[in-house]
Amino acid sequence: MLSLTCPNCGVQGEETEFAPGGEAHLKRFGPGSAEEAFEGYLFYRKNPRGVHFERWRHAFGCGKWFHVARCTATLEVFGSYTAQTSIVPQNIIDAIKARRPDWEMDQ
Amino acid sequence: MSEATSETVDISRLSERGMITVRGDLTSVDLQYQLTSLAGVDMPSEREAKVEDGRGLVWMSPDEVLMVLPKSDVEGVLGTFRETLGAIHHLAVDVSDARAVFELKGPKWREVIAKGAPVDLSPKAFALGQMRRTRLGQVAVAFWMTEPDTAELVCFASLAEFVSNWLKMAAKAGSFPDYLKEYKNDA
Numbered sequence: 001m002l003s004l005t006c007p008n009c010g011v012q013g014e015e016t017e018f019a020p021g022g023e024a025h026l027k028r029f030g031p032g033s034a035e036e037a038f039e040g041y042l043f044y045r046k047n048p049r050g051v052h053f054e055r056w057r058h059a060f061g062c063g064k065w066f067h068v069a070r071c072t073a074t075l076e077v078f079g080s081y082t083a084q085t086s087i088v089p090q091n092i093i094d095a096i097k098a099r100r101p102d103w104e105m106d107q
Numbered sequence: 108m109s110e111a112t113s114e115t116v117d118i119s120r121l122s123e124r125g126m127i128t129v130r131g132d133l134t135s136v137d138l139q140y141q142l143t144s145l146a147g148v149d150m151p152s153e154r155e156a157k158v159e160d161g162r163g164l165v166w167m168s169p170d171e172v173l174m175v176l177p178k179s180d181v182e183g184v185l186g187t188f189r190e191t192l193g194a195i196h197h198l199a200v201d202v203s204d205a206r207a208v209f210e211l212k213g214p215k216w217r218e219v220i221a222k223g224a225p226v227d228l229s230p231k232a233f234a235l236g237q238m239r240r241t242r243l244g245q246v247a248v249a250f251w252m253t254e255p256d257t258a259e260l261v262c263f264a265s266l267a268e269f270v271s272n273w274l275k276m277a278a279k280a281g282s283f284p285d286y287l288k289e290y291k292n293d294a
Contacts, residue, residue, distance in 0.1 A: 008169050009240075010153055014225045017241055060242040062168035 004056060007080050008064035021055030024067050025086060049073050051096055051103050053088060056080075069096060116213035116278040120271060121259070124161060124208045125178035127185065130171045131197030141191055145184050146174055156238035156251030158259070165238050165251060173249075173261070178203050207267035209274060214256045218283040219274060224248070229287060244273055 002015040011017075023045045029037040046052070052072045057065050065083040069092050070076060078099065079092045088105065096103055131138050139150045142164055148157040151166040158165065158175055165173040176184060181201050188199045211219060217228040223243040226233065233239065238251035243262070246269065250260040262270045 011239070013241065017225060060247050061240045062171075064168060 002070065002075055002077060004068055004077060005080050006058040006061060006064070007066050007082055008058065009062040011058070011061050013058070013061065017058065017060045019057045019059035021057055021065065024053040024055045025088070051078070051100060055083065071100075114215065114283075115280055116211055116215050116219050118219075118271065118274045118278055119210050119212070120267065121161075121208040121210055123178050125176050125181040125201070125203040126206050126208070126261070127174040127176070127181060127188075127199055128167075128171065128202045129174055129188075129197065129199045131195065133170060133172065135195060137195050138192065138197060141188065142172060142174065145187060146176065151238075154238055155236055157236070158251065158253050165249070167238075167240065167249065173202075175208075205264050206261050207264045207270065209260045209262075209270065210253075211258045211260060211274065211278075212256065213278075215278075215283055216256065216258045217287055218285065219277045220250060220258070220260070221286065222277045222284075223273065243270065246270065 002018075003012060004015065004018055005012045006018075026041065029041040033041075050071055050073055052070060054068050054070065055065060056068050057063070066080050067083055067085070067088075068080045069078040069088065071078070076099065078095045081089050081092055093105065129138075129142065133139070133150075143150050146157075146162060146164045148159060148163045151157045151164050151172065153169075154166060156165040157163045162176050163174075165175065167173050174184070181203055185199060185201060188197075192199070217230075217233075220226075220243065221228045224239075224241045226239055226241050233252075235252045235255060238249060240247070240249040242248065243260070246262060246266050248260055248262045248270070250258050252258045260270070260274070
């Protein structure tokens with residue numbers, strides 16, 4: 001079970017209070033882009049064993065979206081951060097590197 | 108702690124309670140002034156509930172507060188909002204008939220809600236003045252304390268009967284797991 005902290009209201013809740021929103025930081029390819037890029041935007045998702053960035057919504061709480069960095073293998077949560085960003089904040093990257101020294105950002 | 112009254116929780120629906128949902132920039136001084144002067148309490152900060160004698164403000168999310176007041180005052184307060192906050196971007200809606208409020212009276216109210224909400228309800232973790240939006244069983248609720256042994260719980264009106272039955276079932280005498288026993292000395 002995941003224990004997530006909502007950065008919008010500060011509540012530390014357990015997984016059932018939140019709704020998952022899939023992979024974070026997708027770049028949208030809309031009308032006018034190459035078909036391969038559009039296909040990738042629609043269908044191709046990362047499925048890493050290890051560090052992963054996701055979107056979550058505090059569905060039973062304040063109702064706001066936010067981002068979470070966690071490990072898919074151990075369910076360790078490295079941190080949560082605002083939804084109003086397209087890049088991962090440095091403090092989250094530092095928190096991941098403290099726990100996973102070999103990990104490198106691949107985007 | 109063995110007298111009969113301390114072992115029961117009275118569940119009652121507060122049907123005369125009025126509620127106004129206010130959304131807007133909660134850091135706006137004008138909005139704060141109107142909210143606090145109409146409700147007669149200070150502005151609640153994050154996850155706070157300031158309710159006195161059925162009137163007050165409950166923080167709901169970073170851009171939403173719930174104003175609680177007697178049902179008969181709702182029309183007047185909404186009119187005041189329209190007059191005084193016309194130029195400020197906000198939304199104020201009467202949700203009195205869209206929400207149901209329950210009062211849980213009795214020192215074991217924590218045990219009742221804790222049966223269905225994934226929340227630490229020990230007196231250390233949840234005290235008078237705090238509010239929490241979460242789930243009760245599988246429905247969304249919000250609750251806060253009004254007195255040391257009394258809490259109020261809000262849910263959608265369409266779920267009122269379900270929540271009422273749920274609370275009454277959970278409050279049956281002799282059904283408490285007493286998981287908060289270890290906290291009694293701290294309370």
